[in-house]
Amino acid sequence: MVQAWWQTLTPMQQEQIIHDFPDLVGWLDGLPATDRDTANRLRLVNDLAGLRQRAEQIRQQIATMKEGLGGRYDNSRQRLREQLASVEAEIDRLGKVKSTMDGLGNKGMLLGYDPAGDGKVIVAVGNPDTAAHTAVWVPGTNTELDDVQGNTNRVKELQDTADRMTSESNDVAAIMWLGYDAPEVDLSVVTDGRSEQGGAALDSFVDGLNATHQGLGNTVTAIGHSYGSTVVADAALSGAGLAVNDIVVAGSPGMHTDNAANLNIDPSHVWAGSAAGDPITDPHRYPPVAAGEAGGGVGGGAISGLASAFDQGHGVSPHQPEFGANRFHVDTTGHSDYWKQGSESLRNQARIVVGRYDAVTLDHGSPPS
Amino acid sequence: MDDVKKVPPTEAIQKAHDHADDVLALARGDRERAELADGTTPCEGRRGELSGTVYYAWVGVTVAPVPVEQQLSTLRRLREHWRQQGYTIKRDRVFPNGKTGELAVENPADEYKISLESTDPPTALAVRIASPCYQDDDPFSPIPPAPSNTS
Numbered sequence: 001m002v003q004a005w006w007q008t009l010t011p012m013q014q015e016q017i018i019h020d021f022p023d024l025v026g027w028l029d030g031l032p033a034t035d036r037d038t039a040n041r042l043r044l045v046n047d048l049a050g051l052r053q054r055a056e057q058i059r060q061q062i063a064t065m066k067e068g069l070g071g072r073y074d075n076s077r078q079r080l081r082e083q084l085a086s087v088e089a090e091i092d093r094l095g096k097v098k099s100t101m102d103g104l105g106n107k108g109m110l111l112g113y114d115p116a117g118d119g120k121v122i123v124a125v126g127n128p129d130t131a132a133h134t135a136v137w138v139p140g141t142n143t144e145l146d147d148v149q150g151n152t153n154r155v156k157e158l159q160d161t162a163d164r165m166t167s168e169s170n171d172v173a174a175i176m177w178l179g180y181d182a183p184e185v186d187l188s189v190v191t192d193g194r195s196e197q198g199g200a201a202l203d204s205f206v207d208g209l210n211a212t213h214q215g216l217g218n219t220v221t222a223i224g225h226s227y228g229s230t231v232v233a234d235a236a237l238s239g240a241g242l243a244v245n246d247i248v249v250a251g252s253p254g255m256h257t258d259n260a261a262n263l264n265i266d267p268s269h270v271w272a273g274s275a276a277g278d279p280i281t282d283p284h285r286y287p288p289v290a291a292g293e294a295g296g297g298v299g300g301g302a303i304s305g306l307a308s309a310f311d312q313g314h315g316v317s318p319h320q321p322e323f324g325a326n327r328f329h330v331d332t333t334g335h336s337d338y339w340k341q342g343s344e345s346l347r348n349q350a351r352i353v354v355g356r357y358d359a360v361t362l363d364h365g366s367p368p369s
Numbered sequence: 370m371d372d373v374k375k376v377p378p379t380e381a382i383q384k385a386h387d388h389a390d391d392v393l394a395l396a397r398g399d400r401e402r403a404e405l406a407d408g409t410t411p412c413e414g415r416r417g418e419l420s421g422t423v424y425y426a427w428v429g430v431t432v433a434p435v436p437v438e439q440q441l442s443t444l445r446r447l448r449e450h451w452r453q454q455g456y457t458i459k460r461d462r463v464f465p466n467g468k469t470g471e472l473a474v475e476n477p478a479d480e481y482k483i484s485l486e487s488t489d490p491p492t493a494l495a496v497r498i499a500s501p502c503y504q505d506d507d508p509f510s511p512i513p514p515a516p517s518n519t520s
Contacts, residue, residue, distance in 0.1 A: 099510055149509045150411040150419040157410050160429040164495030167488050169404055336413045341425045341499030342473065342482030344460065356489050358465045 002030030003211045018042065026113060029208030033109050033129045040110040044097055047115060051091045058084040090115070093146055097121060100149045104156070112179050119145020120180065122205075123152045125159040126173030129212050133162065133219045135174040135353045136206065136244075138198070140226025140251070143182040152176045154339050158223075162350035172354060179205055183227055195227065195256075199234025206235070206243050219245040221353045225338065226251045226280055229318075236263040245269060246352050249318055250330070250338040250345070253280050258316045260324040268368045271352055271360075273330040273338055273345055274319035280335050281317050319363075326365025328352070373423050376503035378409050381426035385498045388481055389430045392496050395450060396443055396485075398432035402493075405430050409509055412502035424508035426500040432485070433493035437468055440487045443494065444472045447485065460484070 006014065006028075018025050018039045025031065025039035062080050094115055101108045104125060112122030128134040137155050139147075159174035166172065180198030202222070209220060222244045224232035233255035235242040241264025249255065250273040260267035274281040319327045328348040332340045339346050344361060351359045357367040385407065393403060406429045411419040435443055441463065448461060451474045459482070460473035469487030476483070480501040485494045 103510070147419060150421065153408055153410045153509060154419075156408055157427055160406050160408075160427075161495075161497060164404075164429055164431055164497075165486060165488055167490050167492045334413065336419070339410075340413070341410065341427060342459075342475075342484055342497065344473075347471070347484070347486065354489065359471070359486075359489075361462075 002028055002208070006031055006035070022046070023114075026110075029204045030211045031208070032212050033111060033124065033127055036111045037109040037124075040113040041101070044094065044101075044110065044113055048091065048094055048098065051087055051094070055084060055087045055091065058087065093119075096146060096149050100152050103149075104152070111175065112177075115145060118181060119178075121145050121148050121178050122175060123148065123155070124173055124175045125152070125156045126163070126170060128173040128175060128209050129214055131173035131218065132166070132168070132171040133221070133354050134172070134209060135159070135162065135221045135223055135349075136177050136202070136209075137174060138177050138180075138202065138222065138224045138228035138231050139182060140224075140228040141183055143178055143228075145178070148176070148178075151178070157341075158339060158346065158350060158353070161346060162353045165350055165354050165356060174353075177202065177205065180231060195230040195234045198228075198231035199236075199238060202231055203235040203238065203242055210243050219353075219355060221246040221248060223248040223250070223349060223353075224252065225249075226253070226335065230254065230256060233257065233263065236265060241265060245355075246271065248328075248349055248352055249273070250349070251275070251278055251280050251335050252318050254316060255318050255323075258323065260318065266368070267324045268326065268366050270318070270325035271328050271348075271365075272318035272323070272325045273328050273348070274317065275330045275332050275334060275337060275345070277333040278335045281319055321364050326360070326367055327363040328365075329361040329363055373412075373502055373504040375505065378424065378426055378503075378505055378508045381424075381500045381503050382407050382409070382428065384479065385426050385428035385481065385500055388476075388483060388498045389428045389496070392447075392483065392485070392498070393430065393432060395447055396432040396435070396494060398430075398494075399434065402433040403430050411509070422506060422508065423502050423504050425502050428498045430496045430498070431488075431493050432496055435487075435492065435494050437491040440469045440491050440494070444470055444485060444487075448472055448474070451483075456483075 022039040022043040026036055026043055058080055062077060065077050101110055107125055109124040109127060111124050112120060114120040135158060139151055155174045155176040159172055163172040179201045181194055183194045206220060222232045222242060229249035229252035232247060236247060237256060246269045247265060248271045252272060260270040263270060316323050318325050330345040332338060332343050332345050348360050360367060393400060409424040409426050412423040412425055452458060456474040456476055458474055460471060463470040469491045471486040473484040482499045484497050488495050
């Protein structure tokens with residue numbers, strides 16, 4: 001519906017709406033990726049300009065207050081300095097998004113940007129509207145807008161790995177999708193609220209990708225890491241399911257169901273990876289023994305309880321044979337090395353993205369023929 | 370990650386490009402079709418967190434053309450060359466179709482990893498070179514393109 005409406009507008013009208021409402025347009029599922037990118041970049045530029053202007057105003061206020069004033073104005077000056085520090089910190093934070101997009105050059109597209117709270121950001125490497133294969137990577141616990149650079153770099157490597165597996169160049173797009181409020185290391189990580197919200201948003205986003213894709217025969221793969229896998233699961237379990245060709249989960253604590261057949265997708269297109277020593281996928285076998293020894297961006301003595309609750313709160317781990325999914329071979333260790341350089345785990349996920357099922361190394365399962 | 374060597378990303382990427390040059394030469398790939406790409410990706414901390422200062426450098430390169438009838442023989446030739454050079458063979462596999470495959474090796478001298486895999490359809494070899502983890506104060510800011518050895 002959104003796409004149909006957008007196509008009724010003239011280019012000038014579209015440009016005007018982007019200019020006037022970039023914060024809305026930038027998140028409209030069903031709009032072409034190029035238009036979302038334009039809107040989000042404009043919003044980012046506006047936000048940074050506004051912050052820099054504010055910082056300059058505060059500096060001038062501080063400078064004015066310094067002239068001929070005594071100690072009784074120290075509190076006011078101190079408050080202004082604190083405000084300035086806060087504004088400068090926000091400039092640094094948003095600057096990471098800008099720096100990330102600069103680093104991607106013309107291969108990058110900013111498909112979502114919202115600095116409020118922990119922040120949401122969606123960065124594509126390659127254009128999903130023209131790619132033959134698109135991966136949508138959903139990160140897990142503790143992921144915030146601040147993490148955009150590192151996570152995007154990881155997705156960039158997945159994109160390049162997969163793209164080279166095909167004979168065409170630039171026919172693979174990979175998207176770092178932080179379109180939801182990832183939970184923190186507290187009870188939000190063991191309950192379903194964030195994943196349900198995220199699942200609905202992911203479902204809408206993927207529907208939008210399919211609506212705007214140009215040409216026929218494209219494939220979409222959803223890849224969920226850690227809590228991100230529960231987001232993918234909730235999207236797949238709802239309504240008609242998630243409109244993807246393959247679901248990949250790595251380091252998953254569970255998918256809110258005990259069987260892949262319930263995910264509204266052919267189970268042969270469900271893939272799970274579990275690394276040796278990952279306390280999230282198998283906390284009973286790999287209990288986190290000390291603070292600082294667990295994965296997933298968490299730390300401290302709460303890991304033991306969290307990992308166990310995490311596991312029990314989200315269902316049977318999908319790498320278990322009884323879940324009915326394919327278990328792709330993972331040659332890495334711990335909770336977050338699934339995309340490690342030179343790893344078979346990374347290559348297996350890239351193979352799934354481009355449909356090279358016969359080349360995926362499996363521990364168990366029945367891949368698509 | 371206290372014992373991670375400090376190496377600037379430009380240096381780590383350049384070394385990966387040097388390895389890419391060697392692969393192209395050994396596999397007799399067309400430099401015009403190499404489609405080089407490079408980058409830095411975070412290494413994981415002990416707690417699984419994405420490090421802000423510890424990274425690895427990578428280079429992707431396409432070796433083309435490699436017709437289907439030369440895919441396995443090319444991989445074999447490269448494997449033997451590296452085996453004689455003392456590289457560790459990490460993975461050496463023929464795919465179920467019997468005509469294509471993959472090879473992964475590691476250079477023990479600098480711990481760089483090289484992996485090759487037949488493309489689909491089998492017209493080329495997809496190559497990745499990755500460094501070990503290194504440390505730098507700011508490894509993820511945009512890095513100027515490496516000197517073009519292979520263009």
